[in-house]
Amino acid sequence: MxxxxxxxxxxxxxxxxxxxxxxxxxxxxxxxxxxxxxxxxxxxxxxxxxxxxxxxxxxxxxxxxxxxxxxxxxxxxxxxxxxxxxxxxxxxxxxxxxxxxxxxxxxxxxxxxxxxxxxxxAPDTVLGTGIQTARAVVDAGEIGRPIAATAQMVTPGHERWHPNPDFYYRPGGGPLLDMGPYYVTALVQLLGPVTSVVGAGSRLRSERVIATGDRAGQAVRVEVDSHVTGILHHASGALSTITTTFDGTATQAPPIEVHGENGSLSVPDPNHFDGEASVHELGGDGWVPVPPRAGIAGTARGAGLLDLLRAPAGVGPRASGDIALHVLEIMTGLLGSAASGSRVDMTTTVERPPLVPLA
Incomplete structure (x- = not known):
């Protein structure tokens, strides 16, 4: 060894x-x-x-x-x-x-x-069986040519559970930069790189009150948008709609759905490694679960680091800096678009890493 x-x-x-x-x-x-x-x-x-x-x-x-x-x-x-x-x-x-x-x-x-x-x-959650199985479905053409996707992250805010949530509400925080990487990275895994974005944002209130820990009852000033939504134009021609919010309560919508010419794909939570994907074929009777067929089963955070360490010479890591750079440009582009009201074109692109074999 x-x-x-x-x-x-x-x-x-x-x-x-x-x-x-x-x-x-x-x-x-x-x-x-x-x-x-x-x-x-x-x-x-x-x-x-x-x-x-x-x-x-x-x-x-x-x-x-x-x-x-x-x-x-x-x-x-x-x-x-x-x-x-x-x-x-x-x-x-x-x-x-x-x-x-x-x-x-x-x-x-x-x-x-x-x-x-x-x-x-990070995130390396996309290396688990949840996102990798969903990607295997897309790559195999089982829903036909992908046309669109939706992604939703809804929570009332991290001050409800985190004893020191200040950085979530400062520049560099907010729902998009905090939780968005899971969803945007999954969308890039599923549909490929993004060429341009259009975004909008708002904030529900100017302060948040810490609910737990030694600082319970203290107020935290909100310096960033706490609700961000946008449209991603993928190089493949597909359009993704994403919403990330600290201003909601809950949602029954699946974390991600991908819609193709011949069917729709329900994608599990990209904040977790595992989870069940399901497919609804065009003309079908309902949603059919997809057994795991790709990804690392039962793993946890740190899998991406191990992948980097074990990658052969000349082979890039699957949770790479290049992907993280593209994802960050997508997210900062959405925030910039929300501030300016204009479409923002991407200057970076990235190739999707190889599918992770089921292990």
Whole structure:
């Protein structure tokens, strides 16, 4: 098997636990360092990982025993941590979005190319059996030529469960940049790259009240649109309509539907790895479930990082920086269109990665 891939983790907040569990179970991975602005959190994480030492962020980025940095910081810090890691010759895999701004994301990939290192980025949920099985249906032509898709993410807001939800309502947050990557990445997986977008946005109220934790009852100022909707023009000719909102209560609509010439496809929640896809054929009697036929069954966050580490030389990771850059341009394009009232053309494109075999 060779030497283990040595990983340093920066950011030990809410999402880090599932990453650490996934990586700790991988036989070809060794977590050698952890860092967080809260040193107590870093010490606690290191105490549960025999191979890891708690370090400062700067020390971790420069460490000789770290080959790749897993960046789990808040979105506003994504670019600084990624660029710092790349400057020390390290590969990077980060939580979504790749950066808060498209310009910062471009800089990350430009620096990585110069340094000869790899960049990967969440979401990797699209590698599970849910989205991959849906894509297999599309690729096999079982609904005919895709014409349109709809995607909906409806929630009343993260302040209801998160003890420190401030960053969700600051630039770089909002429902589109927070939850949109799952849906937009899935749409790109299913229908291919996007050439232009049209968006609109609004916000329900100027403040949110934290409902849980030590800060319960405190108000958080809303600085971004909390409801964003838009239309994506895919290079294939298909049109996708997406809505992401922190201003709704609930929805009975499927997370994603794809409509083709010969049928419609119901796609499971792209925020999860598994889930059941179903097809309604033209002239059929109803929705028919599709058994899993592609994707990684029973996996969890961190699968995209393992895919990056195990990809052969010359083969790009499936949860790649290039896909994350295109997805970020789509989302920032929607926000820019919402502000200007004009269509925004994309400057990037991307090839869909190979279908993930059922495993």
């Amino acid at each position: 060779g030497s283990a891939h040595r990983i340093g983790v920066v950011g030990l907040g809410f999402i880090s636990a599932v990453y650490l569990e996934t990586l700790a179970a991988a036989p070809d991975v060794e977590i050698t360092a952890v860092a967080d602005l809260d040193r107590a959190r870093a010490d606690a994480a290191a105490g549960s990982l025999p191979s890891a030492r708690a370090r400062s962020v700067d020390a971790l980025l420069a460490a000789d025993d770290v080959d790749i940095v897993l960046n789990l910081t808040i979105p506003a810090a994504h670019a600084d941590i990624a660029l710092g890691a790349i400057a020390h010759g390290k590969h990077v895999y980060g939580e979504k979005p790749l950066a808060v701004t498209f310009a910062d994301a471009e800089e990350i990939l430009r620096a990585a190319r110069t340094a000869g290192v790899r960049v990967g980025c």
